[in-house]
Amino acid sequence: MPHLYLVDGSSYIFRAYHRLPPLTNKHGEPVGAVYGYTAMLWKLVDALHKADGPTHMAVILDKSEHTFRNDLYDQYKAHRPPAPEDLVPQFPMIRDATRAFSLPCIEELGWEADDLIASYTKAALAQGWQVTIVSSDKDLMQLMTDPSVDMLDTMNNRRMGPDDTREKFGVGPEKLGEVLALMGDSVDNVPGVPGVGPKTAAKLILEHGDLESVLAAAPEMKKGKLRDNLIEHADLARLSHKLVTLACDVPLPEPLEALELQGIPDAPLRAFLEHHGFKTLLSRLSSVADAPVETHEAPGVEEDPPCNHDGYETVTDLDALDRWITVSRHQGWVAIDTETSGLDATQADLVGVSMALAPNLACYIPLGHGGTDMFAEKPVQLDRAEAIARLKPLLEDPAVLKIGHNLKYDMIVLGRAGIRVAPYDDTIVMSFDLDAGLHGHGMDELAATHLAHSCIAYKDVVGTGKNQLHFGQVDLKAATRYAAEDADVTLRLWRRLKPRLAYESVTRVYESVDRPLVAVLAEMESTGIKVDAGVLSKLSSDFAQQIAALEEEIHAITGFKFTIGSPKQLGDVLFDKMGIKGGRKGKSGVYSTDVNELERIAADKDSPGREMVLKVLDWRQLSKLKSTYTDALQAQINPQTGRVHTSYSLTGAQTGRLSSTDPNLQNIPVRTETGRQIRDAFVAEPGNVILSADYSQIELRLAAHIADVPALRTAFANGDDIHSMTAMELFGEVNRDTRGRAKTINFAILYGISRWGLAGRLDVTPDEAQAMINRYFERFPGINRYIADTLREAKERGYTTTLFGRKTHFPRLKASNPNERAGSERAAINAPIQGTSADIIKRAMARMGPALREAGLEKVRMLLQVHDELVFELPEGDVAAARPIIERVMATAAEPAIQLTVPLGVEIGVGPSWGAAH
DNA sequence: AACTTCACG
DNA sequence: GACGTACGTGAAGTTG
Numbered sequence: 001m002p003h004l005y006l007v008d009g010s011s012y013i014f015r016a017y018h019r020l021p022p023l024t025n026k027h028g029e030p031v032g033a034v035y036g037y038t039a040m041l042w043k044l045v046d047a048l049h050k051a052d053g054p055t056h057m058a059v060i061l062d063k064s065e066h067t068f069r070n071d072l073y074d075q076y077k078a079h080r081p082p083a084p085e086d087l088v089p090q091f092p093m094i095r096d097a098t099r100a101f102s103l104p105c106i107e108e109l110g111w112e113a114d115d116l117i118a119s120y121t122k123a124a125l126a127q128g129w130q131v132t133i134v135s136s137d138k139d140l141m142q143l144m145t146d147p148s149v150d151m152l153d154t155m156n157n158r159r160m161g162p163d164d165t166r167e168k169f170g171v172g173p174e175k176l177g178e179v180l181a182l183m184g185d186s187v188d189n190v191p192g193v194p195g196v197g198p199k200t201a202a203k204l205i206l207e208h209g210d211l212e213s214v215l216a217a218a219p220e221m222k223k224g225k226l227r228d229n230l231i232e233h234a235d236l237a238r239l240s241h242k243l244v245t246l247a248c249d250v251p252l253p254e255p256l257e258a259l260e261l262q263g264i265p266d267a268p269l270r271a272f273l274e275h276h277g278f279k280t281l282l283s284r285l286s287s288v289a290d291a292p293v294e295t296h297e298a299p300g301v302e303e304d305p306p307c308n309h310d311g312y313e314t315v316t317d318l319d320a321l322d323r324w325i326t327v328s329r330h331q332g333w334v335a336i337d338t339e340t341s342g343l344d345a346t347q348a349d350l351v352g353v354s355m356a357l358a359p360n361l362a363c364y365i366p367l368g369h370g371g372t373d374m375f376a377e378k379p380v381q382l383d384r385a386e387a388i389a390r391l392k393p394l395l396e397d398p399a400v401l402k403i404g405h406n407l408k409y410d411m412i413v414l415g416r417a418g419i420r421v422a423p424y425d426d427t428i429v430m431s432f433d434l435d436a437g438l439h440g441h442g443m444d445e446l447a448a449t450h451l452a453h454s455c456i457a458y459k460d461v462v463g464t465g466k467n468q469l470h471f472g473q474v475d476l477k478a479a480t481r482y483a484a485e486d487a488d489v490t491l492r493l494w495r496r497l498k499p500r501l502a503y504e505s506v507t508r509v510y511e512s513v514d515r516p517l518v519a520v521l522a523e524m525e526s527t528g529i530k531v532d533a534g535v536l537s538k539l540s541s542d543f544a545q546q547i548a549a550l551e552e553e554i555h556a557i558t559g560f561k562f563t564i565g566s567p568k569q570l571g572d573v574l575f576d577k578m579g580i581k582g583g584r585k586g587k588s589g590v591y592s593t594d595v596n597e598l599e600r601i602a603a604d605k606d607s608p609g610r611e612m613v614l615k616v617l618d619w620r621q622l623s624k625l626k627s628t629y630t631d632a633l634q635a636q637i638n639p640q641t642g643r644v645h646t647s648y649s650l651t652g653a654q655t656g657r658l659s660s661t662d663p664n665l666q667n668i669p670v671r672t673e674t675g676r677q678i679r680d681a682f683v684a685e686p687g688n689v690i691l692s693a694d695y696s697q698i699e700l701r702l703a704a705h706i707a708d709v710p711a712l713r714t715a716f717a718n719g720d721d722i723h724s725m726t727a728m729e730l731f732g733e734v735n736r737d738t739r740g741r742a743k744t745i746n747f748a749i750l751y752g753i754s755r756w757g758l759a760g761r762l763d764v765t766p767d768e769a770q771a772m773i774n775r776y777f778e779r780f781p782g783i784n785r786y787i788a789d790t791l792r793e794a795k796e797r798g799y800t801t802t803l804f805g806r807k808t809h810f811p812r813l814k815a816s817n818p819n820e821r822a823g824s825e826r827a828a829i830n831a832p833i834q835g836t837s838a839d840i841i842k843r844a845m846a847r848m849g850p851a852l853r854e855a856g857l858e859k860v861r862m863l864l865q866v867h868d869e870l871v872f873e874l875p876e877g878d879v880a881a882a883r884p885i886i887e888r889v890m891a892t893a894a895e896p897a898i899q900l901t902v903p904l905g906v907e908i909g910v911g912p913s914w915g916a917a918h
Numbered sequence: 919a920a921c922t923t924c925a926c927g
Numbered sequence: 928g929a930c931g932t933a934c935g936t937g938a939a940g941t942t943g
Contacts, residue, residue: 566941567922586922594923624924627939653935657927664937667926675925699927699934751933760932819930830934834927838935867927867935 004124004259005044005054005152006117008135009105010062012154013037013094015136017087020503025276030086034093035278040154041101042281044134045264054132056124056259059098060116063107067115069243076243077188093276100272102265104254111250114139118246121149123256139180139244141165144173170202178211181241190243193233195225211241304359304492307453312484313363314476316380321387324355324363325394331357333401334394335491336421338410339483341368341470344662345412346526346638346645350384351472352479353391356487364480365391368472379476392419401425405443405490408650411522422519427490429514430497432651433506437799437809441651447489450496455489456482509806512897513839514650516846520862521648521658523849528643529665529863529873529914533634535681540630543622550619557612564619567593574601580609595620625669629678636663648865655831656806656838658865666866670918679915684873689910691879692917693886694869696905697722698837699750705901706803706832707786711779716902722746729779730772745776749783750833752826787829794828802835803898804843840904841868844893851889857882871914879910 016036023032047053069076083091098105108116114137121131121143129148133140136153143149144162151160165173169180182201184192196204208214215237218230230237273282283303315321328334335356342348349368356362367387370378395402396419404410407426414421431441439449447453461482462469471479501507555561558577562569571591575583580601583591591597593616601613636644644663652659660666668682669675684690700722704712715725727734727742741762748758759769777784791813794800799809808831812824845865852860857874860882864871870890874882890906911917 563941565923565939568942588921590922592922620923624939628925628937632938652937655935657935659936661937664926667924667937669925671926748933751935754932756931757933817930819932822930822932826933827935834935837927869927 001128001130002055002124003053003130003132004056004058004120004256005132005134006120007041007044007057007059008113008117008133008137008140009037009059009094009098010113011135011137012040013087013090014083016040017084017090022086027275029089029093029276031090031093031276033087033090034097034276037094038097038100038273038278038281040134041097041103042264042284043154045101045103045261048261048263054261056129056256057261058104058106058120058254058259059094060113060120061094061105061107062113063109063111067110067112068247069112072242073191073239075189075191080187080189096272100269102262102268104259106253108250108253111247115247115250116253118143118248119250119252120256122248123252125149127256129256136160138168138176138185139246141168142173142176142180142244142246169198171205175205175210177241177244178205178214180244181211181237182214184240185244188243190240191233191236192240193229193237195229200226211237304451304495307485307488308360309456309481309485311360312480312488314480315363315365316382318382318386318390320363321365321382321390324357324365325390327357328355328394329397329400332399333403335362335403335487335494336395336410337404337483337486337490338413339364339471339479340413341472344645345409345647346416346528347640348413349472350413350417351470352483353387354483354487356484356491359492360488362484362488362491364476364483366476366479369474369476369479370472381476388417388419395419395421398423403427403490403494405446405486405493408518408522408525408648411519412526415522415526424515424518425494425498426515426518427493427497429518429650430501430510431493433510433514433806434497434500434504435809436651436656436807437654438811443486443489443493446493451489451492453489453492456485458482504807505805506807508897509656509802509804509839513656513804513806513842513846517650517842520845520849521650524862524864525645525647527861527863527873528638528641528645529871530642530683530685531633531637531644532681532683532913533637535683536630536634536678539677539681540626540634543626543630547619547622547626550615550622554612554615554619557615564616565623567591570616574609574613578609578612580607621672621674625675625678629669629675633663633678633681646864653838654808654827656802656808656835656842657867658838658842665864668914676915676918679918680913682871682914684912687875688873689876689879689912690914690917691872691874691882691886691908691910692869692914693872693890693906693908694866695837695841695890696907698840698868698904699833700746701900701902701904702803702833702836702840703750703783703786706836707782708901709780709782713902716905719905726776730775741772745772749776750830752787752829754822754826790829790832791825794825800828800831800835802832802839803894804836804839806835806839808835837868840893841865841870841890844890845870847889847893848886851885852882855881855885857885871917883908883910 013033017033020032020036022030023035025031044054044057095105106116117133117140124131125146125148131149133143133149133151134154135151140151144151144165153160162173165176169176171179179201182193182196182204183198184190204214208217215230215234218227221227315324337354338350339352340348341351351368352364352366354362354364365387366379366381367384369381394400395414402421402424404424404426406428407421407424411421428441431446439445444455447455461474461478462471501510551564554564558573562573564570568590570593571583574580574593575591585591595617598613598617601607601609604610633644638645646660646665647662649659649661669678701716704716711729715722723739723743723746724734726746727738730742731738744761745758753773755766755770755773758773759766762769790800794810795813798811799807801807810824810828812820813828815821815824845862848862857878860872860874860878862870862872872886887906887908891904894900909917
């Protein structure tokens with residue numbers, strides 16, 4: 001069946017203009033909108049042979065300023081500012097582009113493009129054709145009354161149907177004109193009825209059926225502004241209706257058959273693309289069939305040749321090294337990668353460095369291969385010290401950009417060789433800032449996604465298990481293939497990702513938040529924090545004793561031995577053998593024995609298992625503390641530095657938070673007295689102290705700002721206790737109980753609340769929980785608006801944003817599984833708040849070093865970040881001077897980009913250990 | 919490797 | 928009318 005695509009060219013070019021950066025072609029002409037337009041047309045025409053693809057296509061344009069609508073109403077479209085100066089010359093180019101595709105360009109004096117589209121739609125339907133309107137103009141949505149008509153919004157890459165009309169305007173396409181007549185349209189200056197917006201308009205039309213019935217019913221409506229306006233402005237509404245109604249009987253300038261699509265012609269299109277220098281599109285022309293599918297693409301990126309592993313050079317003499325260095329200098333940028341003997345950057349030895357200058361132009365410089373076995377022959381390679389001495393000036397050259405993938409690792413390794421890499425770009429961070437939530441950001445995955453290339457697997461080079469080699473034991477040929485490929489791929493990714501940053505509006509978050517943090521984190525990780533093994537080992541043996549005693553007591557109660565640490569065995573003992581009621585089995589058939597469940601049993605004074613369960617809870621706590629902290633941390637102390645060096649991941653948390661591994665220093669116990677003792681093992685060097693600075697209630701403050709909740713803002717401005725204030729608002733009195741409940745509700749709001757979730761936490765019924773939620777929304781208007789707006793935007797665009805423009809994608813928001821969808825919705829509600837908080841502390845971290853240095857405080861070292869807390873080690877004598885600087889940098893970290901409407905509170909503590917500083 | 923639990927913000 | 932839950936992490940232990 002024929003399928004006609006009608007492209008609303010005029011509306012498209014305006015949107016393309018505003019969405020794309022101001023590109024110019026080699027002739028200096030502005031072509032941003034033309035590029036977007038050309039790429040879209042191509043995509044459409046290219047779908048010719050696909051199911052649902054076009055068989056007929058036309059581009060419809062507005063011809064003149066004056067139409068019948070101006071005769072009806074002289075103010076129609078009168079408020080439109082003139083087209084931007086650099087857009088005007090692009091209009092004729094659109095016609096060129098259309099002609100280059102051999103597509104008809106249809107325009108007619110006295111008619112708007114919308115009227116022509118309506119008329120063609122009607123004609124095509126009469127022939128039984130399918131019609132797709134390529135536009136997102138809401139007026140055109142009126143045409144979707146017939147099931148054979150849909151719309152395609154290429155800007156958002158979204159198909160729209162009648163349901164989208166219902167979602168957006170509350171009525172189907174057949175009633176859309178009536179609603180538009182009532183609400184008006186500020187863009188086209190259609191007046192509508194004053195005081196009537198989309199909600200009221202939809203309500204009225206749903207109630208009365210059509211515009212005339214609404215107007216007729218007006219005198220009987222309840223007295224008020226709405227009734228008066230409907231009566232007084234009835235004619236305005238009727239006029240508006242005429243203005244928004246599409247003319248569908250315009251004589252067709254070209255017959256339908258003339259719109260048949262022929263496919264993409266080579267010569268004229270090539271000429272057009274060459275004239276404008278649209279290289280990406282040109283390269284596609286030669287290989288339309290086998291071009292990789294590209295989800296995101298910024299203009300000006302050329303296709304790369306496939307990786308040629310055998311073309312990489314192994315650099316083993318100084319002349320060759322100097323050659324690579326010279327060309328890097330000349331070019332101004334180079335991709336680098338380091339190979340080491342292990343995975344821990346603070347301990348592993350440098351084994352080699354690779355560099356890439358262009359696709360397939362890459363080398364590997366072995367520096368520490370062989371020599372682990374005294375009988376093995378060492379391969380010929382450069383002297384490490386000599387090579388490092390030559391590389392250092394390049395890696396520190398302010399005129400040469402160093403590009404790495406997870407460059408933090410290389411910075412730490414090279415930092416130990418006395419090199420401070422700068423300036424730099426990091427492709428793992430770029431990928432994260434562009435695509436968080438869509439996929440992982442490891443090099444192998446990105447190479448597969450963006451380059452259709454599968455990298456040599458590290459495991460294939462070094463082996464696995466007990467036969468695993470370290471990289472220095474790999475022979476040079478294989479090492480070169482692997483290492484040089486990494487640099488090559490990094491370079492290719494950089495060329496692919498870098499242009500997308502500006503194109504997709506994440507330059508600010510990349511440049512002002514995440515990129516600077518790479519060097520800051522490298523420094524923090526290299527520094528590490530001193531851990532007193534004596535304190536830990538004392539705690540370990542205390543815990544061991546208590547654990548053994550508890551174990552004996554527990555076994556005495558049951559009368560037989562079992563593995564207390566096995567949830568399966570424990571569940572069987574409690575619920576089957578001891579007969580405790582109310583055991584709940586999960587989907588794997590095991591009773592749940594988590595802390596909630598055990599506390600529920602313990603709360604029942606008559607339960608036969610009460611004594612046992614209390615002991616198990618203690619046993620669990622102590623086992624956790626011993627194995628995860630007091631034992632493990634001792635083993636993590638670096639013997640060379642006597643300190644513990646965590647590794648932070650910039651891409652670990654979808655929201656933009658950092659995460660910490662090996663060991664995780666972001667979950668050191670603090671909530672119980674027993675656990676808190678572990679923090680006393682994190683100490684300062686003699687003559688120094690630990691300073692801990694944390695943001696107070698930062699997420700609630702940000703919620704108050706972002707959702708614009710007056711009561712919360714005032715409370716924070718006055719320095720009130722926010723949970724007490726909430727308790728007063730919700731329950732009318734403040735005591736321990738109501739304050740605790742209020743605190744729970746405050747957090748629940750940040751996490752995307754559900755009545756069941758809240759009910760479980762507060763031990764009330766879901767109905768009661770719902771009543772509290774309603775009251776919260778009533779008392780703090782803004783919150784529910786924030787939730788609705790955030791979800792709507794997330795569903796429309798596929799991602800949420802923070803105040804600083806950080807995106808988190810939520811592809812599962814459209815999942816068909818309601819649970820999955822609900823989970824994504826809660827995550828999407830939380831992401832802007834958690835993410836903004838992450839942005840703010842990251843900005844503070846990036847500015848902290850320079851601010852302290854400016855004050856002459858070179859000895860103050862930033863050691864740890866725990867989401868809303870920064871931990872420092874500094875000479876005791878520097879505390880007085882450093883304190884106000886740290887406070888100021890943290891409190892003002894959002895500025896100048898964002899002026900928050902709430903103050904950011906910072907609390908600081910100082911002591912000989914982390915525990916004492918709290 | 920999956921599952922469960924629990925440490926943190 | 929069913930779904931069976933707060934958001935974001937990482938590590939250790941048991942089990943298969």
